[in-house]
Amino acid sequence: MSYPISSSLLDGIVLAVVERESTYGYRITQDVQKVLDISESTLYPVLRRLMKDGCLTTYDQAYAGRNRRYYQITEHGRAALRQHRIDWQNYRSGIDTIFFGGVNE
């Protein structure tokens, strides 16, 4: 069963991936795809939104005779990611309580 991923969760996921290592669009998609089925949504709008919010910046790097656009996280992006992690933990423990009863503090 696949659960639809909200756009804000997707933001958090992309930020987490970029925080680990500044990388390029195709790589981000592949990393996320390893754990999540996101064929329903393309990542370009997510990246663009994060850039507009100041959570990500881009830089170009030459690779194999062309320019490749890399994405990297900003301080603002790190702060947003911290919030995303907290939100996710709250959300997850709520669902866990309903599914499995009792939450380990």
Place this chain on the structure above:
Amino acid sequence: MNRADYMTALRRALSVLPEEERANALRYYEEYFDDAGPENEAKAIEELGEPAKVAAQILADYRELTAVPHAQPIKEKRRWRGISPLLLIVLVLLAIPIGLPLVFGAGATVLGVLLAIVVTVLAVIFAVLLILYGIPLALICGGAVIALLSCTLWATPANALVTLGNGLAAFAAGILLGLLSIKLSILFVPPVFRAFVAVLRAPFNWIRNRCRRTGGGNV
């Protein structure tokens, strides 16, 4: 579908975007294909999904990002008609050192001229009144006196009678002319009076109209 077809379809679907937005989006997908590598082209297309769907998501996201917040209606600043009073006060204050002596000098001249005009007008009115009423009055009085004095001529009855006749005639003529003058006055004095008042009011109306014209038409 191959990469070229995919990109063409995508480009067309994104044509509504502004130039820069579209270029950025298309670049992302070109790079995506580049990084996937030609061997993964088909897989990449499958992963991306239909170009129409991809474009729809990009457009929706763009619209959301560029939604203009409800613009504050600019409160129409109340236009001040005519000269701003503050400006007027400032001008008056500034004008006093230079203006006052000037005003006195000019004022004296103006007053003198006005006085002359008023006196002339009064003289004219006096003359007219004199003619209108003086003559009949003179005739009446003179006629009456002559008629009365004719008694002293009783010694020469013919003379006395003639003099009495003349006096009475003058008297009658005076009365007639007097009546005529009164009639003329009733006819002419009100309009003349109104004209006189209008002439006096003219300068003030002129000033008011000038202000209305320059203040009423807002720049």
